[in-house]
Amino acid sequence: MKTLTLPPQAAQVGLAVDVAAFAMHESELQVLLVQRGTLPHAQVWALPGGFVQLHEELHEAALRELREETSISLEPRHLEQFYTFGAPERDPRGRIVSVAHLAVLPHGTVQVTGGSGTLAAGWFPAHTPPPLAFDHAQILERALRRLQTRLEYAQLALEFLPETFTLPELQEVHEAILAKKLDKRNFRKRLLAQGLLILSGERRNGVGRPAQLYRRSKTARRTTV
Amino acid sequence: MKTLTLPPQAAQVGLAVDVAAFAMHESELQVLLVQRGTLPHAQVWALPGGFVQLHEELHEAALRELREETSISLEPRHLEQFYTFGAPERDPRGRIVSVAHLAVLPHGTVQVTGGSGTLAAGWFPAHTPPPLAFDHAQILERALRRLQTRLEYAQLALEFLPETFTLPELQEVHEAILAKKLDKRNFRKRLLAQGLLILSGERRNGVGRPAQLYRRSKTARRTTV
């Protein structure tokens, strides 16, 4: 390992990343959790995360921990850092600061198993999670708020869905994230007015009247920050 | 110094805070910079900042560095963490991750001098700063964007002004942050409709017609974290 030349006043802190990874399952917004295999908080559920390596970008560390601890195969469709948690006593092992990330996993990310250091991995209702280790309940809460505000501007909801999807499915994603019902007509009007969706022409068979399929237009690029 | 029991895989990184502190001077949005006294980037201007101490909250570290390096006396009226910069090569001394903070200093924070480790401190136009050390130009840019989005919702602009102020003064703050002119009538209508301002009755003498003085209503709370 390379030796560093940090100034003497640099406190020795551990730098970690934690990831709140969301996906839609059964019309509900779910969050990916792992069951810790080691102390502290052994057997307690927690957000996947771990220590950043020396020459690793923060978002790379987040991706790596997500893969290592949950054995997911699909790449997240969205990944952003959203807050850094650094209260001195947040981790009993010492001073550990965590850069928290928000991830969106695409539809179909169902199978998860425990990975290195974890007993298990699984999906849980994002708005009503089980008891969580460390300050992860706070982290999750803030992740949800960020997800909600992101939804207003961007086309982030599309990242939860497969290539083609129906408008009722898209509305379900919005309703799951915002935790409230939306008006069908207003929702359609608003979404179609944005010009991000193009009609895919085909139809999908279900129980009632078949829904029209859409896909995201290639020009879905507007990240007006 | 207390010995920590960090897990072996915890990379040894330095944890720093940097502060983009803004104030209004001469109808312009200004940012507080310090001239570095040590390598690397000696004599180059930079955002005030430094290493977090072991048992210190992140925002406390930000406040401490601000005071130590710039000798300001007034407390910031707003302080929030807004992004964490962690590119592996952002600091030539080694892996140093910086939790960047946004601060608003009240009107009257004029005198600043260099402090420990800095040659000088001074105010610079926030939208057109001098060359900056490390990745501080990026940090400042993101701080400005955050300031602009904060302005929409909150009463953050009030933090730039003294106890009592006039509507033209408040409009100047908004215009300086957004870097664009606003319509006087629309601005007044919008701000007064929010109910955050109460008429202070007095008047202030100037060149033309005197302006009415306002103060913030009691329900407008401070936003320092």
Add this chain to the structure above:
DNA sequence: GCAAAAGTGTTGCGTGTACACCCATGC
């Protein structure tokens, strides 16, 4: 009385919201 800055209203447009019925399909 004139220069300089403060103050004041109306209109149009776009956006969001409330709200109820018909349509296409499987069984």
Add this chain to the structure above:
DNA sequence: GCATGGGTGTACACGCAACACTTTTGC
């Protein structure tokens, strides 16, 4: 033919942007 979910339009409220003249003071 009926149960199931998909699809459609209008009317009102609200917020935002555009726009020009009068008022109060100092000199």
